[in-house]
Amino acid sequence: MSLATASATKPTLGFSTLEQETVVDELEMTGELPRWLGGSLLRNGPAKFEIGGQPMRHWFDGLAMLHRFTIADGRVSYGNRFLESRSYRAAREQGRMVYGEFATDPCRSLFKRVQSLFSPGSVLPDNANVNIARLGERFIAMTETPLPVQFDPDTLKAAGVRPYEAPGQLSTAHPHMDRASGGMLNYAAKLGPRSSYRFFAVGPDQSKARVISSLPVKEPAYMHSFGLTERWLVLAEFPFVVNPLALALSGRPYIENYRWKPELGTRFTLVDRLTGKATGGFQTDACFAFHHVNAYEDGDEVVVDLCAFSDAGVIEDLYLDRLRAGKPFAAAALTRFRLRASDRSVGRERLAEASIELPRINYGRCNERPYRFVWGVGDGPGGWLEQVLKIDTSDGATLSWSAPGCYPGEPVFVANPDAEDEDDGVLLSVVLDGGTGTSFLLVLDAADLAEVARAKVPHHIPFGFHGQFARA
Ligand SMILES: [Fe+2]
Secondary structure: OOHHHHHHOOHHHHHOOOOOOEEEOOOEEEEOOOOOOOEEEEEEEEEEOEEOOEEOOEHHHOEEEEEEEEEEOOEEEEEEEEOOOHHHHHHHHHOOOOOOOOOOOOOOOHHHHHHHHHOHHHHOOOOOOOEEEEEOOEEEEEOOOOOOEEEOOOOOOEOOOOOOOOOOOEEOOOOEEOOOOOOEEEEEEEOOOOEEEEEEEEOOOOOOOEEEEEEEEOOOEOOOOOEEOOOEEEEEEOOEEEOHHHHHHOOOOHHHHEEEOHHHOEEEEEEEOOOOOEEEEEEEOOOEEEEEEEEEEEOOEEEEEEEEEOOOHHHHHOEHHHHHOOOOOOOOEEEEEEEEOOOOOEEEEEEEEEEOEEEEOOHHHHOOOOOOEEEEEEEOOOOOEEEEEEEEOOOOOEEEEOOOOEEEOOOEEEEOOOOOOOOOEEEEEEEEEOOOOEEEEEEEEOOOOOEEEEEEOOOOOOOOOOEEEEEO
């Protein structure tokens, strides 16, 4: 490979700003889409990595941009727009960073920092760049602060109303859907002199959160997601913890206040979804994860599958200067934990040789229940995420899709409405083509990862995190 080709296929472009907001009525396509596939893939991710000359430091810091791929009659249209959050509007109006982000802070007075502890709603950022969820008829963009941003799924414009506020200062952008109510279940950490973990529910038409359970905690763990079975909410506390007072007063960016304390181990707590009663005492060796994959009950045991790292070093790996320099990053192993109620023991087993992140399952059919397949992305020789993967959890068998110089994002599974099999459907992944410097929507057959179609976007799309498919 020549030097010129090598630099052209580097993933660095995925960490550079996209300023342009656009609408394309029909994307250029190759292949043919299945006739049953209709609806919109809505995706979220950072797209602006500097404000008024101040560079963002971490992948998780960039200002959120929404992307919409609408599939109808075998054709794909596209639109993108910055998420008009309070954080975004303040940055645009003042030409500087006003609210703090995951690992980058503007200069703030001690007064402002104390205020954030006692009146979080007024000063917390709402740059919701992580995920998208549907709550009844509402679409919301989410991050790890308690302030989701509602938007119109067609125009991607912000609705200008707060759909709800999570009962704490920290939350997750990975809610679960409650099959019974059609509402949402999520987690928040309430910080203060007495801190607590709180699970809460929001009904499909409600704007108030109902706390299901409140568990006291001295030093809350960083939590990016949680698990759900038919009976239990599953809390996995990794030993990456924060002293709430230090968080409020240190003046350091948010994530730099967390400390890795492996001596605490990894602790699981099961919370009854109906009564809120907690069952704890499940402890195993230290590890770290962003993503729960799935969880379910199996007799006396609760099975919890995670994309597990050996420690929290991956957060350091995702600083932009490291990523742009092509430095290596930690890989996650698909790991199954078995929590046995009778003796509080925790079994642990790696399910596949391949490393996998940004995991997706056939959520509608399999979440909370026994399941077989996980789709996600895996790394490659170019130093970034270069494969779409399918793992069979029953035997670890792994399939992969890759193409030279291409960097795929999270593959979203969309089930064939007439499906009998768990993996009958397609995967939708936004891929950066390092060769052309543009991105495309990749459609794969979810069963064998055969390429079905591509729809080409006229510009690059910075690497994003998560999205959802809304059926037409
Ligand atoms: Fe995530």
